[in-house]
Amino acid sequence: MINSLRLTNYKAFENQLIEFKPLTLLSGLNSTGKSSVLQSLLLLRQSYQQELLPNIGLALNGELVRIGTAQDAFCERAKEDYLGFEIIWNEGKKGIWRFSYDPIKTGADVLNNLDSKLPIENVYKLSPFNRRFHYLQAERLGPRTSYDMSDYQARRLGQLGSKGEYTAHFLAINQDKDVLQSKLRHPMAKSNALSSQVEGWMREVSPGTRIKINSNSDIGLMSLQYFYGDSNPYRTTNVGFGISYTLPIIVAVLSSSPGTLIIIENPEAHLHPKGQVKMGELLSLAASYGIQIVIETHSDHVLNGIRLAVHGGKIKPYDVQLHYFQRQEKEGETVTEVVSPHIDRNGRIDKWPDGFFDEWEKSLDVLLEPAGE
Incomplete structure (x- = not known):
């Protein structure tokens, strides 16, 4: 499990330490650097998958993230021509990567290793490099009449795809496997099987939901149908975005083992507030089980779901890390500052910086004032 991440000369950050816990929530106004933190982990993973790490360099563009060019990745305020990442895991292992930035080659999209002393080999056995990893981006697949099949991704690698594109195939392969951790089992599910548990949690979003998976291996496509009670089946395209956006998250969480790292952008997307609160609760339960969850969110309902989970004893307050990213003017420059409120045993937060879910x-303060003429 990751304990901390240090970013050096990367995008908005000249030198920034970000601490991680089993459940880490990143929030803040748009374009303040939240996504950059997630992207740094994705850059390292995709560079390893492209076989550029540990010996060659950093791939700025790939399947997981597309940063652009070296100029796009480099901090404008940097005083040295290199970009660096440092990860410390709770196993006591450390990885330090430094990549050269050549002001003459600002259009390059691979940055070369700067140091001859590279991270010890066994850090690449840890997440985010190993198979126990899921990343679900903000732009997940919406309702589709069909979804791709991939034995390599869904069966061999156990991946859902960054857009959730292999979720249907993964669920078809693993639907009869039990969800082993009792903390994650929904109390109203009919059995411990993954398919039944997924339906149980999906009902928190859309009451009565049942799922049927259809496969057409001849053309390499899957389809999903939804039922509500004893209703006729509905195509995915007729049940809305909330179902499609939520399904990959629930499947990823329920199918993961301790030590898995799950990165999720905007878990609240297209969800009713009640569903957002339940999403916060589910992610808290997963983190208490030993899955590391990192989310970027704008939802106070997701935050409140986490606070309720702490209040209810479902996760320890010291297993939750909150980070709020804000812009500040310093010495004539606009820089990103990271404020890290703490949550106590009662689910209360010790400080609320301006803009932090307030x-x-x-708006209520304005509404309580007499209306203008």
């Missing part, structure tokens, strides 16, 4: 309160 828009509802600000």
Whole structure:
């Protein structure tokens, strides 16, 4: 499990330490650097998958993330021509990577290794490099009449795809396997099988939901149908975005073992507030089980789901890390500052910096004032 990440001369960060816990929540206004933190881990993973790490360099563009060019990745305020990442895991292992930035080659999309002393080989057996990893990006697949099949991704690698494109195939392969951790089992599910448990949690989003998976291996496509109670089957395209966006998250969480790293952008997308609260609860339960969850969110409902989980004893407060990213003017420059509120045993948060999930309160203050003429 990752304990901390240090970013050096990377995008908005000249030198920034980010601490991680089993459940880490990143929030803040748009374009303040939240996504950059996630992208740094994805850059290292995709560079390893492209066989550029440990010996060659950093791939700025690939299947997981597309940064662009060296100029896009490099911090404008940097005083030295290199970009660096440092990860410390709770196993006591450390990985330090430094990549050269050539001001003459700003259009390059592979940065060369700067140091001859590379991270010890066995860090590549840890997440985010190993198979116990899921990344679900903000732009997941919406409702589709069909979904791709991939034995390599879904069966051999156990991946759902960054857009959730292999979720249907993965679920078809693993639907009869039991969800082993009792903490993650939904109390209203009919059995411990993955398919039944997924349906149980999906009902928190859309009551009565049942799922049927159809495969057409001749053309390499899967399809999903949804039922509500004893209703006729509905195509995915007729049940809305919330179902399609939520399904990969629930499948990833319920099928993961301790030590897995799951990165999720906007888990609240297209969800009703009640579903967002339940999503926060599910992610908290997963983190308490030993799965490391890192989410980027704009939802106070997801945050409240986490707070309720802490209050209910479902996750320890010291297993939750909150980070709020904000822009500040310093010495004539606009820089990103990271504020890290703490949550206590009662689910209360010790400080609320301006903009940290306080828009509802600000709007209410205005509404309580007499209306203007």
